[in-house]
Amino acid sequence: MLFRHTLRTSAAALALLLPFAAGCGGPAQAESPSDLSSVTLSVGATGWKTEEAVLKYAHLDDTPYKVRWSQFQGGEQQLQAVRAGALDLASSSEIPPVFAAADGAPNFKVVAVQRGATLNQEVVTRKGSKVTGIAELKGKRVGYVQNTTAHYFLYALLKQAGLKWSDIDAKPLLPNDGLAALNGGSIDALASYGTSIITAHQQGARTIGSGKDILSGNFLWSARDNVLQSPARRAAAADLIARITKAYAYVRDGREEGFAKITAAATHQPLAQARKDLVDAQRQRPTRARPVGDDTIASQQRVADTFTELGALKEHLDVKSFWTNALDADLKKAL
Known part of the structure; x- marks a missing residue:
């Protein structure tokens, strides 16, 4: 896994x-x-x-x-x-x-x-996902890069949406592993940054949250x-x-x-x-x-x-x- x-x-x-x-x-x-x-x-x-x-x-x-x-x-x-x-x-x-x-x-x-x-610091869902906003992540599997900006802005975005960290099934993953997991359906959303987010968009990912104004x-x-x-x-x-x-x-x-x-x-x-x-x-x-x-x-x-x-x-x-x-x-x- x-x-x-x-x-x-x-x-x-x-x-x-x-x-x-x-x-x-x-x-x-x-x-x-x-x-x-x-x-x-x-x-x-x-x-x-x-x-x-x-x-x-x-x-x-x-x-x-x-x-x-x-x-x-x-x-x-x-x-x-x-x-x-x-x-x-x-x-x-x-x-x-x-x-x-x-x-x-x-x-x-x-x-x-x-x-x-602070651009390209985002929470994204894969192409075709029915998840369109942070509030819809409750109970979902969410990949994030632990101990980084992705960890920080994901927590902040969850709070803004009225959710707790415990409301999601958080999966710590490196950026490349997270992107593979997103495309493979192992996670429902990914909080990441940089090249992994650029690549995700090339593959049809949708932004549902951004760290732009949080970081x-x-x-x-x-x-x-x-x-x-x-x-x-x-x-x-x-x-x-x-x-x-x-x-x-x-x-x-x-x-x-x-x-x-x-x-x-x-x-x-x-x-x-x-x-x-x-x-x-x-x-x-x-x-x-x-x-x-x-x-x-x-x-x-x-x-x-x-x-x-x-x-x-x-x-x-x-x-x-x-x-x-x-x-x-x-x-x-x-x-």
């Missing part, structure tokens, strides 16, 4: 990454803050490595340090990889760091915020502690985050068509749709990084409190404990 392939199975996949953990940077004393040539950053990407692609498109991939990109189906897996020592830098929504830190001993800190669009648009960069302990690695991390901001500015400067072609090829969607999604996303909330702020910490605290209310977190979590301003100076300089 696809239901057996929950997010917990991703831990086994992370074991394959552990041999690379030793390559995630050497001892801090061996690195000069002005010489980044000895630095290698192992960086996570969700979906089709959008960040790597946009850097290359904007001719900003010629970094003075090495970047090793690893692809994941979600931010939750990236944070697991950070915890396992297999990633230096993870990008995710506000939610995965909450669960990664819930044991009280995280080996990472949130170091920067990347503002981004904050704050996407977090989390760095493993060993990155923060080295001036050179901090500088490299800040430079990479800033380059992604500059790359998207390059795209918005009349170059959407070219990047849409790259996106269409990677996501197997029509060029016109890829361009529309890109333009809509950048119009809704241009992709750009910013340093840590009290408002961004407070936003994630609201998210954590919601998961405590849901029962997904067993006790109150003070998110401020795993945020730091350690990258602020380097990031402001790089931007």
